[in-house]
Amino acid sequence: xxxxxxxxxxxxxxxxxxxxxxxxxxxxxxxxxxxxxxxxxxxxxxxxxxxxxxxxxxxxxxxxxxxxxxxxxxxxxxxxxxxxxxxxxxxxxxxxxxxxxxxxxxxxxxxxxxxxxxxxxxxxxxxxxxxxxxxxxxxxxxxxxxxxxxxxxxxxxxxxxxxxxxxxxxxxxxxxxxxxxxxxxxxxxxxxxxxxxxxxxxxxxxxxxxxxxxx
Numbered sequence: 262x263x264x265x266x267x268x269x270x271x272x273x274x275x276x277x278x279x280x281x282x283x284x285x286x287x288x289x290x291x292x293x294x295x296x297x298x299x300x301x302x303x304x305x306x307x308x309x310x311x312x313x314x315x316x317x318x319x320x321x322x323x324x325x326x327x328x329x330x331x332x333x334x335x336x337x338x339x340x341x342x343x344x345x346x347x348x349x350x351x352x353x354x355x356x357x358x359x360x361x362x363x364x365x366x367x368x369x370x371x372x373x374x375x376x377x378x379x380x381x382x383x384x385x386x387x388x389x390x391x392x393x394x395x396x397x398x399x400x401x402x403x404x405x406x407x408x409x410x411x412x413x414x415x416x417x418x419x420x421x422x423x424x425x426x427x428x429x430x431x432x433x434x435x436x437x438x439x440x441x442x443x444x445x446x447x448x449x450x451x452x453x454x455x456x457x458x459x460x461x462x463x464x465x466x467x468x469x470x471x472x473x474x475x476x
Contacts, residue, residue: 263287266337267293268297297323298320312330315342338382355462359461409456421473430445431444
């Protein structure tokens with residue numbers, strides 16, 4: 262059972278999300294919070310698998326709440342909810358460790374999928390939105406030859422570049438003419454070498470390091 266905490270300052274939004282998720286097999290809404298401070302306290306108490314986090318809230322915003330929740334190493338994943346598809350605060354949340362984001366008007370099936378993906382340890386990386394967001398707000402700089410990227414093999418750097426294009430494992434496998442299992446192995450090694458949580462964090466690092474150029 263995937264345990265979900267809902268965080269939004271609008272009661273109608275929280276109620277609507279709860280109605281959607283409670284009807285899904287394998288999902289359980291274990292709590293709700295109206296601001297970031299409540300979210301941090303609820304996460305400490307309830308230990309949810311996934312937090313659906315609004316960004317703009319009073320008292321403590323979703324960005325600070327995301328940082329605090331993920332700094333506690335509770336195994337909780339955060340998926341950010343936003344009204345805007347390009348929002349600087351959402352980029353900051355990704356840097357803070359959030360496992361992707363969704364628009365609040367996303368279809369119910371996409372919301373459920375995002376929760377399941379986050380709970381599995383992966384992240385949402387929609388090429389049409391997330392890649393544009395990262396590219397817009399990253400501040401690229403020249404790669405540090407002594408930095409984390411230096412540990413990657415040429416093939417791993419190639420895979421990371423394709424991840425930054427928003428390609429799935431299957432699409433990368435087709436592009437490189439290798440098996441899907443091989444790509445999964447490459448991705449796992451990339452995450453381990455870079456010391457990041459998931460592919461979103463790896464792509465953020467790829468842009469910030471200059472491996473992938475902002476278009």
